Amino acid sequence: MPILSLAWKSLLNRRGTALLTLIAIALSVTLLIGVERLRNEARASFANTISGTDLIVGARSGAVQLLLYSVFRIGNPTNNLSWDSYQDIAAHPRVAWTVPLSLGDSHRGYRVLGTTPAYFEHYRYAGDRHLALAAGTRFSDLYDAVLGAEVAEALGYGLGTSIVIAHGAADVSFARHQDKPFQVVGILARTGTPVDRTVHVSLEAIEAIHAGWEGGAPVPGLSLSAEQARALDLTPEAITAVLVGLKSRIATFQVQRFVNDYRAEPLTAILPGVALSELWGLIGIAENALLVVSGFVVVVGLFGMLTAILTSLNERRREMAVLRSVGARPGHVFALIMGEAGFLTLLGAALGIALLYGLLLGAQPLIETRLGLFIAVGAPSGHELALLAAVILAGFLVGSIPGWRAYRLSLADGLSLRL
């Protein structure tokens, strides 16, 4: 293809502007495919927030709301779930295990979760990953606390640090459980889930710190010391939600119906996977908008190429006449210009992908530790390849505009040298 080698040489001759155009296209491709990649990884990681749990049970509410407060620690439940109901659910013949969750308190903006050691056993994320301790042990004493990775890192806590829990989600000084400090005995490894932002204590501890409290404030004269509280019966009257594991998945709907039809109080059981995708559907709009914006960035990059080639065209009319004089057909002239656009687009796309992979490889450890988002640096997905193909196709379409113009000019000019 002699004309393509001419196109290549002409491009090299104008490597200054060509390089700028190339960079614009490469960056826009990096952005587009990068956004697509991140979007998929974020969606996958989101769907991986909780796994291995078959049902989440709480007071009657919408599925998304229950998911938000029980898993993401966002918002508050409208109601609690009585301990008796919990016992009934745990006793259901199809239920293999249950993990009670009690929420409501916080420590310096991080939610405090009261639960049982079964939580460390059964909470799973990203497919089949268990919670692992980066340091220390699980809680065993009443006033032991296990921190999520982010809590420990952000607040600079280590094993042995003494912490005070505040009543409610807001960190207001007069509502602190000052008299019953906790000791950090364990720090969890990073998971990239809301677990990282949670302070874990035992279910009994939640009871203990609220002994002598009523309506969100300590009742004067009723307060008990930390040691006195140990003597109380610390079985809670109510909890916030329950994670339920079934003996067999086939029973999911049977148990869900059992919970939803529960007589003693109105309850809701949700399937975490279904609720997660419902929630993603809500926030997915933003993610689509991001993709559309990066698509427009590609369009801008291609427009840059169009401008550069169209501008060069007038200076190159002489060159076209010379080519025509040695026997080039108008089709050759079209191919010459088209070839340049093609080279720029293909090279730009290749460069953009190379840049993306370089960035991913470089930033992968950082993204994983900072955001807890694990990005697989694998081959491009089918969807990514389709996007790339669309960019290349658009590049050729854009190139055909100056190509067609050069074709018309070379026909009209013939062998006259126009300046």
Place this chain on the structure above:
Amino acid sequence: MPERMTEGLSEAMPEAVEPTREGTAGTQAAVRIQDLAFRWQARAPVVLIIDDLTIARGERVFIEGPSGSGKSTLLGLLAGVAVPQQGDLVVLGQPLQRLGGVQRDHFRADHIGYIFQMFNLIPYLSVVENVTLPCRFSRLRRERALARSGTLEQEALRLLGHLDLADPALVGRAVTTLSVGQQQRVAAARALMGSPEVLIADEPTSALDADRREAFIRLLFDECRAAGSTLIFVSHDASLEGLFDRTLRLAGLNRALDGAGAGEGE
């Protein structure tokens, strides 16, 4: 772009007469024009009317005429970039108006060397690449060049040597750094590459000084004689006239100029 075939061309159009150097060459004219009329666009005025013109093979013809008299237009017609709306235009035995656009491009690539007034060279190609450019578009000329020198590069260097451009330092330079006279000689080497039957030069010396002008024309003559090519040379400079076999004055030849205000004068 698929590699085009000169053989395939003649198969594709049985009516096309493939021009030859031998055989009928003696009797066949290089150019034969009868009752030709041409306008650039359908609405534009007729710029060229030529009743009868014959240029013999191997002839060196000087074409002279005021600016706007249609010299370049005539050369364009001979090169097959445009076709006359009326009359016959036969180049090397081939009636050009019977060929399609693509076939005329092939015809030009195979049989015609063309030199412009200036800016002849492709800026992003080396001197040798510029000279061998016609061989990218014509298999015939490539084969002729190869038959002569073995490789295209050698043939290019041979022609450049004949045109006093043998200096390797010069050949290696970017074409944009060559002087105008050097550029014109490179252009001449390109036009001569693969020995086309017809050499067309449109004011190739107007950017040269008087001494160089004549030297350039003598070099061109030598090469045309060696290749047996017909030379059609356009210039404003009447002092060169004497060097040629014949002079054609468009003022008399082009009847489109007889009407009022066709030419722009000088």
